[in-house]
Structures are given as structure tokens and as C-alpha cells.
Amino acid sequence: MKTLAVVITTPPYSHLTITALTYVEAALVAGINVIGVFFYQDGVMHANENISIASDEYQAIEHWQRLQKQYQLPLHICITAAEKRGIACDAIDNDKINKAFTVSGLGELVELTTKASRLVQF
Amino acid sequence: MKTLAVVITTPPYSHLTITALTYVEAALVAGINVIGVFFYQDGVMHANENISIASDEYQAIEHWQRLQKQYQLPLHICITAAEKRGIACDAIDNDKINKAFTVSGLGELVELTTKASRLVQF
Amino acid sequence: MTSIEQNSSASPQESVLAIINSKAPFSSSHGKDALDVALIFAAFEQKVSLFFQGDGVYQLMDKQDGSLLGIKDYLKTFSAFEFYDIEDIYVCQPSLASRQLDEDFHIDDVQVLSSIEFGLALNRHQHVLRF
């Protein structure tokens, strides 16, 4: 079975994220088992519930939410990286975090890496 | 009169910000009239009230607050840049924004630039 | 394309702000952030000039189409420069040459300058921001 784990390090307002999203969606459409997406560094900004991108700009966060819903794609954010960027704060379940994302530690990255046949970083 | 305006584009978790802070403080100590600091691009992250930097790391936000208080230094964040980064949201006066910072538009940068004898970007 | 003498006679007074664009247009938001600054200065009737150097010169190249990447193409707004009285647009010739680019821009009245001319043009501005 082809299994894939993806690491995202670019924020939602970076156009580089569109490439990553297109890649992950293409993998899902091709029937690849994407076992999880791990958001690290500025990638965690995707989980900030308060981000407001102009409506005529690319809506990266909505796109991740759609993939999560449609394919039960696990989206993990790194809590340490999130706290540094004003997202995760103290409570694990709070209104600052977009519900499509799971707050995880770097241990989750170990889990994904050891399970996946391929690891791709964007 | 020597007047100075400063533009900050790096986030609080970047060590480049320490250099900027040291520069601004040195200017204030030297008696330069620092008419304002304008936070743009990732610089607006300084105003995110929820950011939590490990206690043994450099506390850039506290340092800005101290300078603001001690020298009545105006700290402006760009609202457009802030919204993209999940900070300013809809309300101008909300609990996501650190009180030491004033939510402004790019018009404030025009004001600072035309008034200052020097404009320095970090 | 344009000599320094012409430039000097065209704008003898010192402009308040020069913006140096140094990044390619689509992968980062630097170009858009610089454009927003330029337009607001123009809206406040402050004289602003645009400089394109390094990978920043890619922002000026013709036949680009950001919509193919699924993004809103902010480069189209460059056509509003005339309306906003942003008239001084300078591009670094060596930056074009090293990237094997022709002087084929998507806006008019771009002035292609040598490094020395580019530096002298920068010097005619009171403040400089770089994105």
C-alpha cells in the first residue's frame, strides 16, 4: 500500500501552500493513502481560526478543511510552533484553533514518518 | 531635531527582531525623537496577545511594551497584515491585540515617512 | 533606454520614497506588500518611485498569468500606476541580462538603467524601503 505523510511549513497567505494543497489533493484523488499532514513552523498558521484572507484571494484554510472532511485527512499542528505564533495558548480545545486541525506534538511527526512509505515536505 | 521612524517586518520569534529592538532603544537613549514604529508583514505578529514564547527565550514583545511605556513610543500595526495573520479580526478594540499597539492603516506609514528625517527598516 | 540627464530634468525635486522590489512575484507576498505601500503613498499624493532589481525584475515581465496558479494576479494592478501618478519606474539592466530577459514589460514607461544609473536614481529619494 502506498502511504504518504506530508509536512507543511509555509503559512496560508503564502502561495507556496497552493502547490502543496494541489499535490495532496492529487495524491488523494489518485487513491494514495495520505496518513496525515503535519503543520510545522509557519505552517501552523493554517489552524488560526481568526485569520481573514480577502475573499478574492486563494482560501487555503478552507481547502484544507474540505480535504479533511471529504477524505478524513488527519491535519496535525505542532503545539510548540503554534504557541510561538499565538495560536494554541493554554487550552487544547479553544476557540483560537480551527476545528479541522488536531493539536499534536512532534511525536506525531515521528509516528507519521515511521509509518509512511514516503514523506514529502512543502 | 533628529526624527526617526522605524519599520519592523520580522516576527517576535525571529532573532533579527532583537537587533531592531536594540537599535530603537539606543536611539531613544541617545535622545533621538522616534516618532513611531510601524509593524508590517510578519512584524504585526508582535501585537498577537496570545503569543507565548518560552520563558528562557528573548521576550521581544515585553521589550516593545517597555519602550512604549517608558518613552511613550507609538507602536502601529498594519491592520491588513494583521488580519491575514489572525490578529486584528473585525473589532478594533479586542482581546487578541496587545494593548501597547495601535491598530493603524498603511496611511500611518505615509504619515511617519513624511514626518521623519530618517526611515529605517528592519 | 533613458539617460540620467533626462531623468533629472523630468523629476528635479527629491521624491519622498523609493521602493526596491527584490523578490519574484508569485511565491512570496513581498511584491503585493510593496505594491500596497506604493499605492497608499500615491493616494496621499506623496511622490513614490519603484525600483526593480534582482528577482524583482520578474514582476515586470510581460505575458505572465498568475491566474494559472489559482491566485489573484496583483501584477494586473501595475496598469493603474499611470492613474496614480506613479511615473518613475526603474529596472536594473544587469538583473535583466543575468536572467536572460528581454526588455519586454507588461507596463509602459519602464526605464532600464545601468547599475550606476540605478544607484544614482535611488539617491534622488529621501527614504528607501526594500521588499
Added chain:
Amino acid sequence: MTSIEQNSSASPQESVLAIINSKAPFSSSHGKDALDVALIFAAFEQKVSLFFQGDGVYQLMDKQDGSLLGIKDYLKTFSAFEFYDIEDIYVCQPSLASRQLDEDFHIDDVQVLSSIEFGLALNRHQHVLRF
């Protein structure tokens, strides 16, 4: 310093993760972020190797002192690699040479490799992350 043959005999099995460090230590958090990943893999008893290339080689140089910049110097944590069984630490020789750096590192057992050896060592890993 160490030939490929020795490396191969030292670790014949494929390691799960190679981390390439490509950034200088103090101005960005990439080095610290990469270190955090390395330590967590080691804590979970997964074999991880560290590669230093380009400006990443500055992370290894001796006599640095981040405290002079007012920051917590994460480079000091490199001394814990032995405790964490992080044994495979490779540095790109051409990256050192072009920066006029001697093989003078703040940790022991760094293996200086040619570009070809560096590439071959990377090849012995199942996954690669780059910071």
C-alpha cells in the same frame, strides 16, 4: 575524514530520517526547529542523522556564543547528541571550504564528507527533511 566504507560498515542498516541543516544558526529559527525534530526522533528511539550543508555548516563551528546576542544558545544542546545516540553527523566539505572555515567544530565525531560522499550518505536514509 571518514571514508564511505567506514560509514557503511558503521551503519549498514537504513536510517529512518536524515535532516539537512541549511541555515545559519542565529538569525532564523530553522536550526532550532530542526534540532527539536532530531531530538524527538531520538527520544522515540528512531535513528536520525544530521547533515550540515551551505550556511548550515555555521551551526557546527567552535567558539560561537549566542548569549552575546541576548538569545538562548540552542547550539549548546548539540553536546547532548551522544546521550541521545545521535551518532551520524555529516558536514559538506565544499561548504566549509567556500566559507573559509577550518574543521574546528564544537562537538566531536563530525564526519567531513565530499559532495559525492555527502550525497551517498543521504541516500542511506529512508526519509529526508530539510531546514
Added chain:
Amino acid sequence: MSTLHLIRQSAFASNDFAQCLSVLDHRDSVVLMDDGCYNLKHSLMDSLIKRVGSVNINIIASHAQARAIEIITAVNTIEISDVVELTFTHNKVITWQ
């Protein structure tokens, strides 16, 4: 052991492409994407083109077209979905960004 190299940065602005080339093995493949598409006109490309046959060079069509970059025949024009396929026909992926 073959590697798929994803190139996302302009070699005119950063050193990443040069670092990739220094470890590039025969049987590896390269994909120019995002600002990596600009590298088609960089002098480092000449040495890479000479290795075609041993190394496979690809470029994302839409990424090149959006940037008004003319594609050369030595380089395969592909889509993002092809990158997914290449991910599994190689043993690992390194992203140079």
C-alpha cells in the same frame, strides 16, 4: 536508491539549487516548480542538461506558463499529479526550498 528532488526557489536569489546539484545522483529526478522554474535560464542548468539521460528533468507546466517561461525540449513538461506518481517511483523525496 533514487531520489526525487523538488526545486522551489530561484537560483538567482538563493543557493538551494546549487546545493541540490552537488548531491544529485544518476537515476535521480528533478522537478522545477514554483520559483524553481526560473532556473531554466540559470547557468547551473547547463551542467544539469548535460546529464539528461542519466538524470530526469521535469517542470510543472502551469508554474512555468504563469511566469512566462519558455520550456526547452530537454525538460519534460508535467502536472502536479505527475509529481505524486514520481514520489512513488523514486525511493525518497527531498524538497529544496
Added chain:
Amino acid sequence: MSTLHLIRQSAFASNDFAQCLSVLDHRDSVVLMDDGCYNLKHSLMDSLIKRVGSVNINIIASHAQARAIEIITAVNTIEISDVVELTFTHNKVITWQ
């Protein structure tokens, strides 16, 4: 009209230092700070050193020392507070970052 150039990036990683040098005028000053301190060992430095006398070259002492960079005599060792002074003895400041 003199300009103070603040150099904050490594020339080994990015193109900014080269861009600065291409517009550098006589009477200008350069400050190597942050990762710009690494440029002391870059080949671009040779041409800059030759212009000492016309161009003034400075480096932030603590930034160089933290990075274990040996300072050369052609370059003035300064503190951040000196950068404040240089800000006003020049007509403008350009930050290359």
C-alpha cells in the same frame, strides 16, 4: 547624498549583498550585522575592501563575536548605538535583508 547600507544576510545564501554592492556609491557606508557578518569571508568582500577610504565599512562587534568571526583591520568595529549615529550622518538608510 550619502547612504548607510545595513547588510543583514549571508552572501553565501542570498543575493542581497551583491545587489547592495552594485549600487554602492563613494561616501556611502556599509554595516555588516546579523548574518551579514559572514560576508567578511565572502569573495565579494575583496572588491569592497579595495574601496576603503572612499567607502566606510563597519561590523557590529557582538554580532561577529557571537558567530566566532575574526574581524579584519580594514573594517571598523562598532556597536548598535554607533549605527544610530551613522543613521544621521548619512542622508538615508537602505536595509538589505
